[in-house]
Amino acid sequence: MGTSRGAAGARRPGGRTARVREKVLEAVGPLLVEYGFDGLTVDAVAARSGVHRATVYRRWRDVGGLLADALDAAGDDGWSPPDTGSLEGDLRALNGEVQEALTEEPSVALAMIAASFRSEEAARSLRRFWEERYDRCVAIVDRAVARGELEPPVEARKLVVSSTSPVYHHRVLLHAAPGPELPAEAARAAVLAARAGAFRSPPGAPSGRRSADQPAAAAGPGT
Numbered sequence: 393m394g395t396s397r398g399a400a401g402a403r404r405p406g407g408r409t410a411r412v413r414e415k416v417l418e419a420v421g422p423l424l425v426e427y428g429f430d431g432l433t434v435d436a437v438a439a440r441s442g443v444h445r446a447t448v449y450r451r452w453r454d455v456g457g458l459l460a461d462a463l464d465a466a467g468d469d470g471w472s473p474p475d476t477g478s479l480e481g482d483l484r485a486l487n488g489e490v491q492e493a494l495t496e497e498p499s500v501a502l503a504m505i506a507a508s509f510r511s512e513e514a515a516r517s518l519r520r521f522w523e524e525r526y527d528r529c530v531a532i533v534d535r536a537v538a539r540g541e542l543e544p545p546v547e548a549r550k551l552v553v554s555s556t557s558p559v560y561h562h563r564v565l566l567h568a569a570p571g572p573e574l575p576a577e578a579a580r581a582a583v584l585a586a587r588a589g590a591f592r593s594p595p596g597a598p599s600g601r602r603s604a605d606q607p608a609a610a611a612g613p614g615t
Contacts (some may be wrong), residue, residue: 415442416458419437420459424507425500426498428506429511432458434449459511460514466521473532474489478539479541483532484575484579486529487578487579490575494563505564530552533551546586555582559578
C-alpha cells in the first residue's frame with residue numbers, strides 16, 4: 393500500500409499547468425502564516441491566487457494536498473549545503489541558514505512545521521523534504537573526510553542532525569529566539585563530538601548511512 397503525494401506533487405507539469413500550480417502554491421505560504429492552519433482553506437487559496445476554486449479542488453482536493461504540494465515544490469530547488477573549506481565552517485553556515493529561516497518574520501518554515509502536526513499528508517511531505525535536505529548535507533562530511541578533518545567511517549546524517557538540532561530546539565520547542573552565537577556554538581560542539589568518535593559508523597558503511605534504529609530527522613536544514 394502506497395501513500396499519495398498530492399495531485400500536483402505526483403507530476404511536474406509544464407506550460408499553463410505549471411503557471412496555475414505556481415500561482416496556487418505561491419498563495420499557500422502567506423495565507424498559512426496570516427491565518428494559521430485553521431484559517432487556511434481551499435477557497436481562500438483560490439481567491440488569493442486568482443485560480444478558479446473548482447480547479448483548486450480538482451487538483452489539490454483539500455488543505456493537506458495544498459500543503460504537501462507546496463513542500464514538494466520547495467524541495468525542487470538548487471539548494472546545496474555551504475562549502476566554506478572546513479567542517480566547522482560548513483556546519484556554522486548551515487546552522488545560520490536554519491536559524492534565519494526560523495526567525496525571519498513571517499516565518500513560513502515555522503508555519504509549515506506547525507501545520508505538519510495537523511495534517512498527515514503535510515507531515516509526510518515535510519519528512520520527505522528534510523530527508524532529501526539531509527541527503528544533500530552528506531557532502532559536508534564527505535568533504536571533511538577528504539580533507540583529513542575526520543577519520544572515516546562517519547555517520548554523516550547523525551553528525552549534521554547533532555549540529556542543527558540545538559537551533560530547532562530553541563526556536564521550535566522553547567519558542568525562544570536563538571542568540572547570534574548559537575549557530576557557531578552548536579557547530580563547534582558537533583565537530584568536537586565527531587573528532588572524539590561520537591559518529592563513527594561500522595566499518596564498510598557509507599558515510600551517509602543512517603542506522604536501522606534511528607528515526608528520520610524531525611527537523612532539517614535549508615527549510
